[in-house]
Amino acid sequence: MQRIERIKEFGGWLERYEHESAACQCKMTFSIYLPPQAASGSVPTVYWLSGLTCTDDNVRTKAGAQRYAAELGLALVMPDTSPRGEAVPDVPERYDLGKGAGFYVNATQAPWDTHFQMYRYVTEELPALIEAEFPVIAGARSITGHSMGGHGALICALKNADMYRSVSAFAPICHPSIVPWGEGCFGAYLGEDKNAWAAYDATELVKNGAKLPPCLIDQGTDDEFLAEQLAPEDFAQACAAKQQAVELRRQEGYDHSYHFIASFIGEHLAFHYRHLSA
Amino acid sequence: MQRIERIKEFGGWLERYEHESAACQCKMTFSIYLPPQAASGSVPTVYWLSGLTCTDDNVRTKAGAQRYAAELGLALVMPDTSPRGEAVPDVPERYDLGKGAGFYVNATQAPWDTHFQMYRYVTEELPALIEAEFPVIAGARSITGHSMGGHGALICALKNADMYRSVSAFAPICHPSIVPWGEGCFGAYLGEDKNAWAAYDATELVKNGAKLPPCLIDQGTDDEFLAEQLAPEDFAQACAAKQQAVELRRQEGYDHSYHFIASFIGEHLAFHYRHLSA
Numbered sequence: 001m002q003r004i005e006r007i008k009e010f011g012g013w014l015e016r017y018e019h020e021s022a023a024c025q026c027k028m029t030f031s032i033y034l035p036p037q038a039a040s041g042s043v044p045t046v047y048w049l050s051g052l053t054c055t056d057d058n059v060r061t062k063a064g065a066q067r068y069a070a071e072l073g074l075a076l077v078m079p080d081t082s083p084r085g086e087a088v089p090d091v092p093e094r095y096d097l098g099k100g101a102g103f104y105v106n107a108t109q110a111p112w113d114t115h116f117q118m119y120r121y122v123t124e125e126l127p128a129l130i131e132a133e134f135p136v137i138a139g140a141r142s143i144t145g146h147s148m149g150g151h152g153a154l155i156c157a158l159k160n161a162d163m164y165r166s167v168s169a170f171a172p173i174c175h176p177s178i179v180p181w182g183e184g185c186f187g188a189y190l191g192e193d194k195n196a197w198a199a200y201d202a203t204e205l206v207k208n209g210a211k212l213p214p215c216l217i218d219q220g221t222d223d224e225f226l227a228e229q230l231a232p233e234d235f236a237q238a239c240a241a242k243q244q245a246v247e248l249r250r251q252e253g254y255d256h257s258y259h260f261i262a263s264f265i266g267e268h269l270a271f272h273y274r275h276l277s278a
Numbered sequence: 279m280q281r282i283e284r285i286k287e288f289g290g291w292l293e294r295y296e297h298e299s300a301a302c303q304c305k306m307t308f309s310i311y312l313p314p315q316a317a318s319g320s321v322p323t324v325y326w327l328s329g330l331t332c333t334d335d336n337v338r339t340k341a342g343a344q345r346y347a348a349e350l351g352l353a354l355v356m357p358d359t360s361p362r363g364e365a366v367p368d369v370p371e372r373y374d375l376g377k378g379a380g381f382y383v384n385a386t387q388a389p390w391d392t393h394f395q396m397y398r399y400v401t402e403e404l405p406a407l408i409e410a411e412f413p414v415i416a417g418a419r420s421i422t423g424h425s426m427g428g429h430g431a432l433i434c435a436l437k438n439a440d441m442y443r444s445v446s447a448f449a450p451i452c453h454p455s456i457v458p459w460g461e462g463c464f465g466a467y468l469g470e471d472k473n474a475w476a477a478y479d480a481t482e483l484v485k486n487g488a489k490l491p492p493c494l495i496d497q498g499t500d501d502e503f504l505a506e507q508l509a510p511e512d513f514a515q516a517c518a519a520k521q522q523a524v525e526l527r528r529q530e531g532y533d534h535s536y537h538f539i540a541s542f543i544g545e546h547l548a549f550h551y552r553h554l555s556a
Contacts, residue, residue: 262287
């Protein structure tokens with residue numbers, strides 16, 4: 001693991017690292033924000049999973065999360081959205097498949113299966129690395145994300161009942177098996193067996209009995225992708241049918257952008273902080 | 279004037295406009311953030327002047343200023359850094375001259391003098407437009423900026439004693455006449471007469487008796503441009519010699535980036551708010 005950047009922010013440090021990933025079989029990049037409190041002790045960690053086309057840079061630059069993390073004493077871990085490099089397959093004409101579009105699954109289909117193991121990367125390899133190398137409290141983890149990364153946060157929490165103290169999401173892709181973004185990727189990464197898709201679909205996981213930790217979702221009502229891609233009502237209905245508590249807030253007039261995220265990231269981090277410090 | 283974008287953020291609205299500028303003789307773009315309080319009354323305005331290579335987009339995306347503006351009830355006006363368009367001269371191989379590098383002066387030298395009238399644009403045309411078209415309190419203005427824009431904020435305040443209630447800057451180019459960035463632009467825009475340069479140089483303006491409104495400057499000690507380009511000590515010495523109060527804070531370990539700005543923009547907006555509401 002090599003540190004390639006270190007920037008002071010809100011009294012803490014925003015750092016960027018490269019490391020050889022065993023899961024993805026390539027060099028991976030992530031950013032971490034260590035709040036001022038991490039200089040003198042260990043802190044809880046919130047993982048942020050980003051959306052389509054993003055790297056670790058978007059959230060650290062645009063979300064305004066570091067201010068709240070510094071106030072609350074939370075580390076933020078911000079992985080990339082896919083494997084990278086010349087050896088990694090891609091479909092350059094598609095922004096929603098290949099590089100920048102890992103969808104937080106373990107691909108089983110060629111040519112994707114060698115490198116596109118993002119689920120294993122974000123739930124196993126990266127937390128192990130973070131908890132070995134940084135002043136964080138082992139096991140004190142929550143997870144959040146945006147759009148594709150909101151989908152990622154939900155499935156990581158649903159598939160690992162004791163791993164995260166809480167989960168939240170901004171405009172998550174709640175039912176990928178039935179929307180164009182999800183269909184386009186799941187078919188390529190997982191093949192045509194819809195049972196394989198259901199294992200990475202938040203709505204199907206809830207239907208099949210997976211348990212949620214405390215969960216907060218924000219969805220803008222003017223989100224340009226809401227009608228076609230996100231399906232939060234499917235997730236809410238599945239949760240209601242299984243008596244799984246979820247707070248789904250419809251935020252009037254907000255869109256899908258980082259301006260929406262910035263407006264509510266403080267409430268999300270405060271929500272996670274409550275569960276991480278309980 | 280035409281609105282080309284409108285995004286909800288922190289309960290207010292981030293808007294972008296295009297208009298034909300008489301000062302710059304081209305179409306100009308600016309962004310404005312109207313806080314929630316502007317829906318039911320008029321609010322004071324803080325002008326933000328951006329640095330080299332920026333447009334209106336950098337600050338609205340990266341600074342995290344809208345959260346504080348929403349809390350305090352301040353409008354933020356974010357102009358572009360130069361005239362734009364095919365008719366506007368440029369030196370594509372130089373990031374520090376031409377487009378993106380207007381330096382907030384009125385150019386007197388060909389080929390720049392037709393369009394590069396950014397001083398007149400930001401101190402006359404734009405405030406008149408803002409105060410005619412938006413729910414802001416006429417005359418309740420403060421100004422701030424970063425690097426080249428910090429220079430711009432200081433000279434706008436120094437050259438217009440009653441126009442701004444307060445001024446602040448992040449890592450401003452304090453003495454452009456004697457540093458490479460300033461020399462490279464002032465020679466091109468203003469010609470070889472150093473008296474013309476002094477009229478747009480914050481340190482020289484103070485030496486020549488210009489008065490400052492309440493003034494706050496933050497300068498990171500690890501700023502990669504500090505040694506060669508910024509010269510805050512020249513400005514502080516000139517202010518001391520003329521008994522002009524200025525609070526120059528050296529922020530240990532911070533660099534020149536928007537992560538530095540984000541860390542302190544809240545304190546700058548609170549500073550301006552105090553003077554705008556006094």
